[in-house]
Amino acid sequence: MKKLINAVEDVVKEQLEGMATAHPDMLKVHFEPNYVTRADAPVQGKVALISGGGSGHEPMHGGFVGKGMLDAACPGEVFTSPTPDQMYEAAKAVDGGAGVLFLVKNYTGDVLNFETAAELAYGDGIKVQSILIDDDAAVKDSLYTAGRRGVGTTVLAEKIVGAAAEAGYDLEQCADLARKVNQNGRSIGIALTSCTVPAAGKPTFDLGEDEYEFGIGIHGEPGRERLPMASADEIGEKMALAILDDGPYTRTVREWDNESGDWVEKELTDPPFKSGDQVIAFVNSMGGTPVSELYAIYRKLAEICENKGVTIARNLIGPYITSLEMQGCSITLLKADDEILKFWDAPVVTPGLRWGA
Amino acid sequence: MVTRDQIVHWLEATAVVMKENKEYLTQLDAAIGDADHGINMDRGFKKVMEKLPSVADKDIGNILKTTGMTLISSVGGASGPLYGTFFMRSGMALASKEELNDEDLFKMLKTGVEGIVQRGRAQLEDKTMFDAWSPALDAMQAALDNGQNTHDALKAAVDAAEQGMKNTIPLIARKGRASYLGERSRGHQDPGATSSYLMLNALLDTLENE
Incomplete structure (x- = not known):
């Protein structure tokens, strides 16, 4: 550590x-x-x-x-x-x-x-x-x-x-x-690496160099599945759809x-989200992922929202709810009315x- | 009769047991939780030991309530409010008691466990501490109804708690962090059920030794 x-x-x-x-x-x-x-x-x-x-x-x-x-x-x-x-x-x-x-x-x-x-x-x-x-x-x-x-x-x-x-x-x-x-509001997170809690002194979980965890929690809770590492576009699309296609x-x-x-x-x-919604889109770093990569994810997210008829009215991009030094990110979409x-x-x-x- | 000194000795014995089982409880928690249950319980009961001298000459209700408040403010996690509520509620039920008869002792445990259920909303077989407490109370009630004395009734409760604790092993967790593991939570004994059994067993030990 x-x-x-x-x-x-x-x-x-x-x-x-x-x-x-x-x-x-x-x-x-x-x-x-x-x-x-x-x-x-x-x-x-x-x-x-x-x-x-x-x-x-x-x-x-x-x-x-x-x-x-x-x-x-x-x-x-x-x-x-x-x-x-x-x-x-x-x-x-x-x-x-x-x-x-x-x-x-x-x-x-x-x-x-x-x-x-x-x-x-x-x-x-x-x-x-x-x-x-x-x-x-x-x-x-x-x-x-x-x-x-x-x-x-x-x-x-x-x-x-x-x-x-x-x-x-x-x-x-x-x-x-x-x-x-x-x-x-709904969110989905992914991790490319674990994080280390100071008092524990060792990584919370093990994740191979060639894989990522889909659906990670902000304390390293297990996600939905562990997948082979993929491109920003593939990961961004999977994340966006996990939110946009999620049922009630x-x-x-x-x-x-x-x-x-x-x-x-x-x-x-x-x-659930539907065509015609306007949203606040929040792309967040888990701590270890640089802002440059968040923009790559945002680029894909914006494309998919457009395809689905969802308008991004505002956005927030950066590390705001992190998981120590974990590499990874999360997307949050919040359906937003005038209030x-x-x-x-x-x-x-x-x-x-x-x-x- | 259970005296005030015996209640104090029970809390002291619990502190010793939590210290002895700190690693064991933490290991159980590492398998399905966040690997801090033993550390948290040991820290909480150490704090209780610091507070105890200032209330050891007060009534039993007061001692239990102080124990509850101390656990609530020092344990953290889910077990802090659960065990804290146990002692706060049992303390309220036994306000101004200087000693406990059979009925009082049962009431102490029963109201405490009712507090745990109210706070944690656990049901039987959710793989929580309630899986140790619930059969323990049933066994104690049955023994008292059959006219058995405090010691025998408590012995029955401890045996039932131990069995309940072991019965958590094949269960799938439906409460707490372990619930996110789904099937993967099977095959592990619940740490909260384990610390509950240890606490109840410490009460029996204390009454047997005095």
């Missing part, structure tokens, strides 16, 4: 110290428990948006804290969910009286820890809402698995809902928008009900995303 680290156990802490030093104008870092907040938190009267998860996906989530996006991010150890005390303390720190919305990626650890935190925050009189992001089309069914994982749509949801909160949406409106974004997806999610003070289950079905596009275009000032201001 060759990495720019001092001590394995200090990786997360030192990263946070570096962020605090680099971006005092945008964010503040709290240690023990670890969380990152906007520099001007709490913003009175505004819904506070909180996300979090294991570290190793930078710039997500800490790099998306700032005006127009997240109010707080809770980083766990590398690829390990944060604990509820982090989200609970972060919620208390950023609640401006309008409540907090948790955006939770669908991993069992993240879900259980965020649910516990939501109960603690509610018990303290904070209005909470919790929306699950589960957009990984690589996972076929939800009946016999923990369901689709939360991947690329998370970045888009944080941007869009963050802008809506900034514009004065209340908690239920923010939750409805987050749910809508999640239901209209149904599962049951759990959301918090502030009136009864309990969880309620909702069955949600995501519609979604308006908030996508709204100003954002964070270390990881910045435009319009």
